[in-house]
Amino acid sequence: MAVILDGRVVSAALKEEMRRDVENMVASGLRPPHLVAILVGEDGGSMTYVGAKEKACHEVGFTGTVIRYPATVTEDELLAKVQEINENDQIDGLIVQLPLPAHINENKVTLAIAPEKDVDGFHDVNMGRLAKGSPGVKPATPYGITLMLKHYGVETSGKHVVIIGRSNIVGRPMSILLSNPGETGNATVTVCHSRTHNLTEFTRNADIIVAALGKPGFLTGDMVKDGVVVVDVGTTRVDDASKKAGWRLCGDVDFATVEPKASAITPVPGGVGPMTIAGLLVNTLQARKAQLAARTA
Numbered sequence: 001m002a003v004i005l006d007g008r009v010v011s012a013a014l015k016e017e018m019r020r021d022v023e024n025m026v027a028s029g030l031r032p033p034h035l036v037a038i039l040v041g042e043d044g045g046s047m048t049y050v051g052a053k054e055k056a057c058h059e060v061g062f063t064g065t066v067i068r069y070p071a072t073v074t075e076d077e078l079l080a081k082v083q084e085i086n087e088n089d090q091i092d093g094l095i096v097q098l099p100l101p102a103h104i105n106e107n108k109v110t111l112a113i114a115p116e117k118d119v120d121g122f123h124d125v126n127m128g129r130l131a132k133g134s135p136g137v138k139p140a141t142p143y144g145i146t147l148m149l150k151h152y153g154v155e156t157s158g159k160h161v162v163i164i165g166r167s168n169i170v171g172r173p174m175s176i177l178l179s180n181p182g183e184t185g186n187a188t189v190t191v192c193h194s195r196t197h198n199l200t201e202f203t204r205n206a207d208i209i210v211a212a213l214g215k216p217g218f219l220t221g222d223m224v225k226d227g228v229v230v231v232d233v234g235t236t237r238v239d240d241a242s243k244k245a246g247w248r249l250c251g252d253v254d255f256a257t258v259e260p261k262a263s264a265i266t267p268v269p270g271g272v273g274p275m276t277i278a279g280l281l282v283n284t285l286q287a288r289k290a291q292l293a294a295r296t297a
């Protein structure tokens with residue numbers, strides 16, 4: 001039976017560590033870290049994610065603020081708010097929840113965030129630092145996954161990792177983190193995508209698979225070897241009349257056929273999702289500490 005890589009357990013442990021850290025910070029007269037989330041429109045998924053992030057902030061003693069805009073907000077208004085937050089030294093981290101309405105250029109907004117406050121780790125400067133292996137903010141989801149692999153002692157060095165998906169927020173940065181030198185790195189990484197031929201040939205040779213394509217139940221038992229470690233990033237809402245909401249979250253992995261062959265596997269929900277939030281909180285705490293260090297330098 002596979003070990004369940006439980007994101008709720010790992011994130012609870014990390015949150016407890018951070019809570020104590022913040023308690024000490026406040027006891028020594030310093031303000032706690034402050035994370036601001038900008039939410040545009042009323043997309044159900046975005047509202048849920050931002051709500052979860054705000055709740056997590058409060059659990060660890062951070063200040064969490066949500067700034068809400070209607071979907072009609074202009075790009076200029078949004079950019080002006082980002083600029084205002086960049087200049088506010090009482091705020092350590094800023095996330096702009098994606099997706100944004102079609103009339104707003106997401107890349108322009110992401111690049112407007114000061115790299116040191118970009119706790120999602122999406123800014124080109126942070127991606128560049130990641131690619132070079134220099135210190136910087138790491139993208140929250142891939143970073144959270146490495147924290148989970150570390151917690152469970154999953155060895156990555158010398159392993160063959162296959163990542164399905166090459167997005168800028170998950171697949172691409174995940175491939176860099178796992179192949180960089182260091183802890184939870186040193187893997188040999190293959191990045192697969194929609195143009196990959198004979199994907200199963202790659203997945204069957206993988207020691208670790210990270211599925212991040214957004215296709216429910218895509219990875220099936222016949223596509224993996226015995227003993228594989230599987231990380232399921234996918235979170236797609238599928239209709240489910242048995243649920244109060246009328247839907248449930250479905251991962252990219254067919255858990256029923258993959259779990260019996262795996263040595264370890266993440267569930268959906270309760271796997272990568274909580275680790276993304278943990279990654280975001282760790283990044284915010286680090287941003288606050290970097291601000292304090294810069295002040296005393």
Ligand code: NAP
Binds near residue numbers: 168276
């Ligand atoms: P994305 O931007 O849509 O990227 C999907 C990637 O999958 C693309 O690179 C695409 O290839 C590849 N792909 C699509 N169909 C494929 C196929 N049949 N075979 C191989 N590759 C295929 O998605 P994303 O933002 O990375 O998110 C992926 C999933 O993770 C989604 O379900 C999302 O909701 C979820 N997610 C979860 C969390 C969390 O915290 N749990 C965080 C972020 C994302 P091309 O590049 O060739 O198009």
